[in-house]
Amino acid sequence: MRFIKDIITMMRPYQWVKNLFVLPALVFSRHLLEARYVFKSLAAFGLFCVLSGSVYIFNDLMDEEEDRHHPRKRLRPLPSGRISRRSAWAFFALFSVASLTAAFALNTGFGAVCAFYFALNIAYSLRLKKVVILDVLVVSTGFVLRAAAGGVVIGVEVSDWLLLCTTLLALFLVLAKRRHERELVDERMSLSPAPSEANGEGAFRYRKSLDEYSVRFLDQMINVTTASALMGYILYTVSGDAVGKFGDTRLIFTTPFVIYGIFRYLYLVYLKKEGGSPSESFLSDKPLLINVVLWGLSVILLIYINPKM
Numbered sequence: 229m230r231f232i233k234d235i236i237t238m239m240r241p242y243q244w245v246k247n248l249f250v251l252p253a254l255v256f257s258r259h260l261l262e263a264r265y266v267f268k269s270l271a272a273f274g275l276f277c278v279l280s281g282s283v284y285i286f287n288d289l290m291d292e293e294e295d296r297h298h299p300r301k302r303l304r305p306l307p308s309g310r311i312s313r314r315s316a317w318a319f320f321a322l323f324s325v326a327s328l329t330a331a332f333a334l335n336t337g338f339g340a341v342c343a344f345y346f347a348l349n350i351a352y353s354l355r356l357k358k359v360v361i362l363d364v365l366v367v368s369t370g371f372v373l374r375a376a377a378g379g380v381v382i383g384v385e386v387s388d389w390l391l392l393c394t395t396l397l398a399l400f401l402v403l404a405k406r407r408h409e410r411e412l413v414d415e416r417m418s419l420s421p422a423p424s425e426a427n428g429e430g431a432f433r434y435r436k437s438l439d440e441y442s443v444r445f446l447d448q449m450i451n452v453t454t455a456s457a458l459m460g461y462i463l464y465t466v467s468g469d470a471v472g473k474f475g476d477t478r479l480i481f482t483t484p485f486v487i488y489g490i491f492r493y494l495y496l497v498y499l500k501k502e503g504g505s506p507s508e509s510f511l512s513d514k515p516l517l518i519n520v521v522l523w524g525l526s527v528i529l530l531i532y533i534n535p536k537m
Contacts, residue, residue, distance in 0.1 A: 239281025253378035282323035360440035371398035485523035
């Protein structure tokens with residue numbers, strides 16, 4: 229029983245909240261009340277959970293040695309020794325092959341998007357996560373691919389606005405995560421010897437790609453993406469695309485939730501020193517979670533209750 233729990237832990241189910249980005253295409257295409265579309269979207273969500281879980285297993289395999297020296301990651305099943313590398317490789321192969329096969333069976337286009345997502349993340353684990361700026365763009369692309377896959381699987385055109393807003397929001401979240409990591413490194417390095425100066429187990433080790441970032445540089449990028457994400461969403465609510473679909477600019481009334489959500493997350497990052505995991509912050513911070521739920525409900529009500537089109 230512990231073995232199964234450890235395998236599931238390696239798939240990081242708390243990160244599966246990211247796969248909710250598959251669902252906006254269903255909602256904004258106005259197919260939420262049609263069973264066949266809902267079934268395909270939920271199936272896509274489930275397959276992305278398994279596929280992304282296999283990617284996390286692969287990432288653990290690549291980072292095992294580094295994770296052993298991390299204060300939190302060393303407790304994970306693989307670096308702690310509870311799961312062997314052979315077992316991890318076997319489950320990585322099983323979950324990746326099974327999910328990709330099912331994805332192509334569900335929809336060829338959806339399968340192609342999943343295959344690209346898988347290949348991109350493997351490349352990220354092997355090399356791209358070590359390339360400054362590109363690492364952030366790759367992780368953000370994962371969110372965009374989820375949003376695109378949500379439209380492909382139900383056969384609807386994905387709005388350029390949806391992809392734009394997803395890109396900007398993803399960049400905001402990933403940059404905030406990098407800032408948290410960089411700040412943590414700075415704090416720990418001030419309290420312990422640099423890895424090059426000490427070889428004992430007490431030396432603090434970290435991902436060397438973070439050397440390419442500084443808190444100030446990340447703050448500048450966060451400022452740009454914060455403003456861009458807010459303006460992008462506001463402009464979408466009054467755009468010709470939104471008016472053409474919904475008959476008016478009613479979605480403008482959902483902007484307070486977006487503004488509060490972004491400001492709340494900035495509060496968590498800058499004052500509460502959180503943000504290391506957007507998924508954990510989303511699930512653990514009640515005001516943020518309630519706000520997102522209220523945003524979702526308001527979008528559904530405005531789109532589906534008494535539509536003008």
